[in-house]
Amino acid sequence: MDKVVTCVAPVNIATIKYWGKRDEHLILPLNDSVSLTLDCDQMHAKTSVIAGPFIDEDSVWLNGQIMSIETNERLKKCFHLIRNLIKIRKGENSQESKWNIRVCSENNFPTAAGLASSAAGYACLVYTLANAFGLLDEDLPSIARQGSGSACRSIYGGFVHWKAGIDELGSDSTAIQIAADTHWPEMRIIILVVNDSQKKTSSTVGMKQAVETSELLKYRVQKCVPERTKGIIQAITDKNFEKFAEITMRDSNQFHAVCLDTYPPCVYLNQVSHDIISFVHDYNKAVGKIKVSYTFDAGPNAFLFIQQNDLNLFMSELVNVFPSEQPNSSYLRGIVSTLPYEVKPFGFKPKDKDLLKYIMVTKLGSGPRCVNDHLLNDDGTLKSKQ
Numbered sequence: 001m002d003k004v005v006t007c008v009a010p011v012n013i014a015t016i017k018y019w020g021k022r023d024e025h026l027i028l029p030l031n032d033s034v035s036l037t038l039d040c041d042q043m044h045a046k047t048s049v050i051a052g053p054f055i056d057e058d059s060v061w062l063n064g065q066i067m068s069i070e071t072n073e074r075l076k077k078c079f080h081l082i083r084n085l086i087k088i089r090k091g092e093n094s095q096e097s098k099w100n101i102r103v104c105s106e107n108n109f110p111t112a113a114g115l116a117s118s119a120a121g122y123a124c125l126v127y128t129l130a131n132a133f134g135l136l137d138e139d140l141p142s143i144a145r146q147g148s149g150s151a152c153r154s155i156y157g158g159f160v161h162w163k164a165g166i167d168e169l170g171s172d173s174t175a176i177q178i179a180a181d182t183h184w185p186e187m188r189i190i191i192l193v194v195n196d197s198q199k200k201t202s203s204t205v206g207m208k209q210a211v212e213t214s215e216l217l218k219y220r221v222q223k224c225v226p227e228r229t230k231g232i233i234q235a236i237t238d239k240n241f242e243k244f245a246e247i248t249m250r251d252s253n254q255f256h257a258v259c260l261d262t263y264p265p266c267v268y269l270n271q272v273s274h275d276i277i278s279f280v281h282d283y284n285k286a287v288g289k290i291k292v293s294y295t296f297d298a299g300p301n302a303f304l305f306i307q308q309n310d311l312n313l314f315m316s317e318l319v320n321v322f323p324s325e326q327p328n329s330s331y332l333r334g335i336v337s338t339l340p341y342e343v344k345p346f347g348f349k350p351k352d353k354d355l356l357k358y359i360m361v362t363k364l365g366s367g368p369r370c371v372n373d374h375l376l377n378d379d380g381t382l383k384s385k386q
């Protein structure tokens with residue numbers, strides 16, 4: 001390989017949450033999950049790869065810092081699985097499987113801040129390595145999964161179903177696309193980044209403790225998730241927003257109930273998160289229809305779903321209720337018209353200023369892709385920033 005290969009990969013947000021593993025080492029989930037893949041234009045991981053006999057050792061740079069591969073089991077596993085795939089495709093003694101690899105990656109949004117950087121990051125790593133070595137095939141979700149479970153869903157665009165599977169070795173635990181982003185182009189995602197300095201329990205640790213101690217998790221896995229997965233796939237297929245939205249909110253609420261049922265409890269939501277939940281329910285009640293829904297991962301930030309036609313009216317009420325001291329363009333980001341929104345349709349009472357850091361509006365995306373804007377030079381050196 002004498003040229004750098006660079007790809008971008010998206011964040012995905014689950015509407016049916018993955019929470020709990022049946023195998024910690026292989027990263028096999030206890031239950032199915034369903035997610036939406038976001039557009040790379042607003043948020044992405046970007047990864048450049050170069051490999052060859054002229055690279056002296058394996059190395060990974062993330063956001064300008066070198067990462068230790070030796071102490072990072074998941075990173076090591078992804079390198080190992082890619083080299084295995086090279087051997088399977090190109091022969092046990094292929095030279096390419098022996099080459100050292102240099103990786104340089106950057107996220108254009110905060111890393112390790114509850115915005116699913118590990119999903120975008122590992123999907124990008126695996127997708128870029130696969131492109132670099134000509135290995136694009138159906139094994140990619142399984143390899144990305146072993147970097148971070150939710151990463152397997154970022155390999156595809158649109159709406160994605162990660163099937164838990166039952167095989168002990170995980171051969172049937174993989175992600176498939178339910179529908180492309182073009183199936184529901186009106187869908188918008190509003191990310192409310194909550195001002196928060198609290199240190200959270202990582203998803204990996206939180207879900208392990210839930211498997212060990214939560215009774216509610218057992219009921220969720222056996223009864224609720226199978227019914228909801230079926231229901232939400234139907235709602236997506238039919239573009240039935242109200243059904244999609246209700247299942248999404250119920251599943252987020254139950255996931256956080258499981259976190260509280262964990263002993264000792266894991267608390268990811270804060271007061272602002274609860275204010276957002278109340279606001280969404282009040283708004284839907286005022287309109288008389290479910291127009292907007294929320295979901296929360298292992299942190300206080302909210303991910304809201306709404307259709308394009310309803311966006312402007314909702315945004316004017318949202319910025320009224322959650323005002324900011326900052327200039328317009330840094331508070332409102334992504335595909336949204338800027339302040340001021342004159343209309344305050346329902347006149348809800350404004351809360352204190354700056355409860356939110358910023359608001360990002362984005363849409364569905366089509367999944368990872370290759371780009372020409374590299375982070376490495378062809379000799380393997382890091383590109384210097386202008």
Ligand SMILES: Nc1ncnc2c1ncn2[C@@H]1O[C@H](COP(=O)(O)OP(=O)(O)OP(=O)(O)O)[C@@H](O)[C@H]1O
Nearest residue numbers: 045105111112113114115116117118119121203298
């Ligand atoms: N672009 C990337 N390339 C490779 N690895 C990455 C990349 N981005 C993030 N990671 C890995 O993911 C880790 C962050 O994962 P973590 O689960 O702590 O945060 P998050 O995914 O942003 O938040 P959450 O899982 O709560 O949504 C990083 O420390 C790094 O190991």
Ligand SMILES: C[C@@](O)(CCOP(=O)(O)OP(=O)(O)O)CC(=O)O
Nearest residue numbers: 014017018148149150203204297298
């Ligand atoms: C709450 C979640 O975001 C949990 C994501 O967990 P991770 O995929 O980050 O966990 P590991 O597999 O241990 O890396 C829900 C979801 O994305 O389905």
